[in-house]
Amino acid sequence: xxxxxxDERLAFIRGALPxxxxxxxxxxxxxxxxxxxxxxxxxxxxxxxxxxLEIEDERGVRWRFDTGAILALDGVTRSALHNPxxxxxxxxxxxxxxxxxxxxxxxxxxxxxx
Numbered sequence: 001x002x003x004x005x006x007d008e009r010l011a012f013i014r015g016a017l018p019x020x021x022x023x024x025x026x027x028x029x030x031x032x033x034x035x036x037x038x039x040x041x042x043x044x045x046x047x048x049x050x051x052x053l054e055i056e057d058e059r060g061v062r063w064r065f066d067t068g069a070i071l072a073l074d075g076v077t078r079s080a081l082h083n084p085x086x087x088x089x090x091x092x093x094x095x096x097x098x099x100x101x102x103x104x105x106x107x108x109x110x111x112x113x114x
Contacts, residue, residue, distance in 0.1 A: 017094065024093040028053070028083040035080050044093040046071040051089030054082040 017023055024044075028034050028051075036055075048069040054062040055071075058079045065071060073093070083089040 014092075020097055021094055022097045024095070025049075026081075026091045026093065028081060028089045028091070030083055030086055030088060033080050033082050041073050041093060041095070044073040044095045046073050047092045047094075049090040049092050051083060051087055052085035053089050053091060054084055056080045056082060 026034070048065050048067055048071070050067050052067075053065045053069070055065070056062045056079055062082065064084070081091070
């Protein structure tokens with residue numbers, strides 16, 4: 001991705017966040033599954049930065065989201081995240097921080113690879 005609108009979109013997922021928010025980057029390898037932890041992702045807004053993501057509910061029904069999809073992950077009953085694609089899926093999650101003490105632009109960014 002280069003130039004103009006793409007750069008602005010990346011600023012949302014990679015740029016500095018106000019101290020009251022935190023970012024988490026989750027990479028799911030091709031063909032892998034990640035069990036969903038509702039407490040850990042409560043209130044999260046997700047952005048599929050690259051790849052394909054399927055969200056599976058407790059009945060086994062799956063919804064597919066491709067690169068560029070923006071997801072509200074709060075209040076949706078789900079049990080797992082899947083990567084059905086041939087390459088890694090990168091999901092960027094932004095949540096509100098509890099007990100904000102970090103100065104602007106120095107929030108905790110955490111990256112998980114599964």
